[in-house]
Amino acid sequence: MDTFKQIGAFVSVATRGSLSAAARAEGVTPAIVGRRLDALEARLGVKLLLRTTRKLTLTFEGQAFLEDCQRVLNDLANAEAAVSLGGVKASGQLRVSAPAGFGRRHVAPLVGAFMQANPEVTVNLDLSDRLVDLMNENIDCAVRIGELQDSSLVSVRLGEMRRIVVASPAYLVAHGVPRTPADLAQHECLSLGQQRGWVFRDPGTGAVETRKVGGRFECNDGAVLHEWALAGKGLAWRSLWEVGRDLQEGRLTSVLDAWQAAPMGIYAVFPQRRHLPLRVRLFIDLLKERYGEPSYWTINGG
Numbered sequence: 650m651d652t653f654k655q656i657g658a659f660v661s662v663a664t665r666g667s668l669s670a671a672a673r674a675e676g677v678t679p680a681i682v683g684r685r686l687d688a689l690e691a692r693l694g695v696k697l698l699l700r701t702t703r704k705l706t707l708t709f710e711g712q713a714f715l716e717d718c719q720r721v722l723n724d725l726a727n728a729e730a731a732v733s734l735g736g737v738k739a740s741g742q743l744r745v746s747a748p749a750g751f752g753r754r755h756v757a758p759l760v761g762a763f764m765q766a767n768p769e770v771t772v773n774l775d776l777s778d779r780l781v782d783l784m785n786e787n788i789d790c791a792v793r794i795g796e797l798q799d800s801s802l803v804s805v806r807l808g809e810m811r812r813i814v815v816a817s818p819a820y821l822v823a824h825g826v827p828r829t830p831a832d833l834a835q836h837e838c839l840s841l842g843q844q845r846g847w848v849f850r851d852p853g854t855g856a857v858e859t860r861k862v863g864g865r866f867e868c869n870d871g872a873v874l875h876e877w878a879l880a881g882k883g884l885a886w887r888s889l890w891e892v893g894r895d896l897q898e899g900r901l902t903s904v905l906d907a908w909q910a911a912p913m914g915i916y917a918v919f920p921q922r923r924h925l926p927l928r929v930r931l932f933i934d935l936l937k938e939r940y941g942e943p944s945y946w947t948i949n950g951g
Contacts, residue, residue, distance in 0.1 A: 651688075653725075656718050658685035659697060663707055663715050668700075716787060724926050739928040740769035746783070746791040750871055752776040755890060756792055756936075763935055770928045783920050789929045790919040792936070794888075802918040805933055808940035809912040811889045814847065815901040817881040826904055827884070830860045837883030838862035842869035847886040849908040857910060862886075915940060 661671035661682070668679040668686075675682070690697055697711035707715060723741030747756040753776060760772050775781065781788055783802065797804055814827075820837075827833055830849045838847075846859040866882055868874055875892065878885040879900055895901040917933045919925065939945055 655685045655689035658682045739767045742771045743928045744773045744789045746775040746781040746788045749776045795913045804916045804918045807915045811912045813903045814905045816884045820881040837864040839874045839883045839885040840867040848910040850910045852907040
């Protein structure tokens with residue numbers, strides 16, 4: 650218990666800016682808060698705060714330790730709330746990572762509803778197509794699509810997503826409809842940067858093939874390929890989460906449907922922890938509920 654008092658005193662002083670402010674908040678004297686800080690620094694063998702008569706400054710070690718302490722105290726508060734009768738309430742900061750395009754359309758819109766239901770939670774949403782290091786970057790959970798690489802992470806399957814070949818009706822009228830992947834050689838295919846190829850599954854044998862495609866239009870931004878497809882520039886291999894509404898409203902048409910590859914999983918991943926913070930569990934539950942609705946991807950996919 651003394652350890653938690655020391656950590657609590659450190660967090661309070663660091664966030665409130667003075668020993669006297671921390672002491673008032675805890676209902677003790679500044680001398681007691683000071684002794685707790687001294688004991689903590691002595692036990693750790695590092696200086697966490699530089700104290701003068703005018704101000705307090707966190708050392709480099711103190712800043713790093715503060716972030717970890719805040720997370721520990723938030724997790725402890727959530728654990729206590731979860732076992733208290735009538736006291737189940739999420740709090741603290743939730744740090745979430747997601748792929749940029751997918752995150753803009755299918756994670757960010759759910760943050761508002763989540764925060765409204767959990768007013769004591771703040772959310773930091775990181776949208777990036779790089780593979781985020783959850784442990785070193787203090788990310789609570791990440792949304793990932795496709796094959797998972799890091800076996801040290803815990804994963805929860807939220808849903809599944811297909812990739813399909815689409816084109817505008819005008820393009821198909823002008824250039825014809827491909828019947829097999831081999832026909833793509835005669836078509837303008839909108840390529841995503843250095844993409845290895847488009848993946849298909851033979852409807853007869855079940856064999857999977859990756860077919861390299863090409864054309865005059867290439868871009869490393871999927872949103873641009875989507876716009877080009879809408880403009881009738883060619884065929885595009887896009888995720889259903891991106892083009893579902895365009896299909897529903899007739900702006901795009903899917904082709905080679907019988908050759909679609911198996912769907913990819915959509916996952917929430919998080920570091921292995923003995924007790925998952927309540928705020929993380931509730932957010933993952935929300936994603937699973939929304940993504941599991943049969944109509945979600947056609948209504949929101951585009």
